Amino acid sequence: MHEARLYEKLEGGTVHCSLCPHRCTIREGKQGVCGVRINRGGTLYAATYGKISAEAVDPIEKKPLFHFLPGSLCYSLGTIGCNFHCSHCQNWHISQATLEQQMLRDLAPEEGVRRAVETGSASISWTYNEPTIWHEYPLAMGSLARQQGLGTVYVTNGYITEEGLREVAGMLNAFRVDIKAFSDTFYKKVCGGKLEPVLDATILAHELGLHVETVTLVIPGLNDSIEEMDSLIRWVLEHLGPDTPMHFTRFHPDYKMQDKGPTSVAQLEKIYEHAKSLGMHYPYLGNVMNHPYENTYCPECGAVAIERTGFATRVVGVEDHRCTACGGSITYVSKID
Known part of the structure; x- marks a missing residue:
């Protein structure tokens, strides 16, 4: 298993996990609330890594x-x-x-x-x-x-x-x-x-x-x-x-x-x-x-900007993050920098 991050070793082989707000204190052989972060020999392991x-x-x-x-x-x-x-x-x-x-x-x-x-x-x-x-x-x-x-x-x-x-x-x-x-x-x-x-x-x-x-x-x-x-x-x-x-x-x-x-x-x-x-x-x-x-509407004029039917999506009223009807701003992430 893969050793976990974000934990502290305590006395007696116990560990303290600080990944989620439960902040579990986990004894030897036990696991946190999540069921997948496990103490083996005083080391916390991420049992589902990979x-x-x-x-x-x-x-x-x-x-x-x-x-x-x-x-x-x-x-x-x-x-x-x-x-x-x-x-x-x-x-x-x-x-x-x-x-x-x-x-x-x-x-x-x-x-x-x-x-x-x-x-x-x-x-x-x-x-x-x-x-x-x-x-x-x-x-x-x-x-x-x-x-x-x-x-x-x-x-x-x-x-x-x-x-x-x-x-x-x-x-x-x-x-x-x-x-x-x-x-x-x-x-x-x-x-x-x-x-x-x-x-x-x-x-x-x-x-x-x-x-x-x-x-x-x-x-x-x-x-x-x-x-x-x-x-x-x-x-x-x-x-x-x-x-x-x-x-x-x-x-x-x-x-x-x-x-x-x-x-x-x-x-x-x-x-x-x-x-x-x-x-x-x-x-x-x-x-x-x-x-x-389900549609996205322009906040300024109310025109349909992005049309959705279920998971099918059509960008119908946006160019360069601007409403094609009124020029108002439409906020969304269009590319990864």
């Missing part, structure tokens, strides 16, 4: 990222484990899998980059499960990817320490973060974590110059009130700015949360319209096929 459970070439919009290389392909990798244990996880079969289940296969960082280039992908994303706990592997692969002109993406729950985020920021372009609710009670009960570290990491990602888009899965009766969404939207406006894309996605029953029905489209539309009324330039709905609120 090990993948899922590999695909996806439209970048599937992440979802709407303002990062729109219309391009993204080479996407996942492994197992997570530092959350969300009751509604849609990828629970890998996020909650254990090393003993033997569902992993090898992929060296160099080979991953080669495959990304070979498939015509414009970027690599670490996704499907939480990339934070895979830290050493994305760090190695991402550095190679940037040398090849590829973009790099974390599809993350945002539960990462300042130390961890600063270490990957040099190779990372985009931080697509779930803000699962705007309630610490929700995070503790549903996810097994806390809200504040997610907000802190998201602010830091923005300050470090990463492209940030937020996603909130709107769950009936748990986080779908206009009051809670109002607080979240105002927080994004204050700390990230009005050009930050915000995705409000429709919930479907899954994993341990089968007792909730799908989110009503009408409620999602209310949240979208409220975000617009508060001054957000780029709110979106997700998991609602063929809806006009």
Whole structure:
């Protein structure tokens, strides 16, 4: 196994991990909350380094990222484990899998980059499960990817320490973060974590110059009130700015949360319209096929700038980041420097 980064050796063979806000103290033979960072003989190992459970070439919009290389392909990798244990996880079969289940296969960082280039992908994303706990592997692969002109993406729950985020920021372009609710009670009960570290990491990602888009899965009766969404939207406006894309996605029953029905489209539309009324330039709905609120509109004149049907994307009203109807600015990442 590959030795982990960001940990401290303590007395008696115990180690202290500082990669995520759980900051686990791990005894000999044990593993952290994530299930994949393991203490062997007083050394912390990243047990999933170079090990993948899922590999695909996806439209970048599937992440979802709407303002990062729109219309391009993204080479996407996942492994197992997570530092959350969300009751509604849609990828629970890998996020909650254990090393003993033997569902992993090898992929060296160099080979991953080669495959990304070979498939015509414009970027690599670490996704499907939480990339934070895979830290050493994305760090190695991402550095190679940037040398090849590829973009790099974390599809993350945002539960990462300042130390961890600063270490990957040099190779990372985009931080697509779930803000699962705007309630610490929700995070503790549903996810097994806390809200504040997610907000802190998201602010830091923005300050470090990463492209940030937020996603909130709107769950009936748990986080779908206009009051809670109002607080979240105002927080994004204050700390990230009005050009930050915000995705409000429709919930479907899954994993341990089968007792909730799908989110009503009408409620999602209310949240979208409220975000617009508060001054957000780029709110979106997700998991609602063929809806006009999937499109990007010019913040100044309202003309369609980027049209989307599912994961199919057409840039119809933008040239050089300017609206072709009024000349207004349309903010998105069109190339990797």
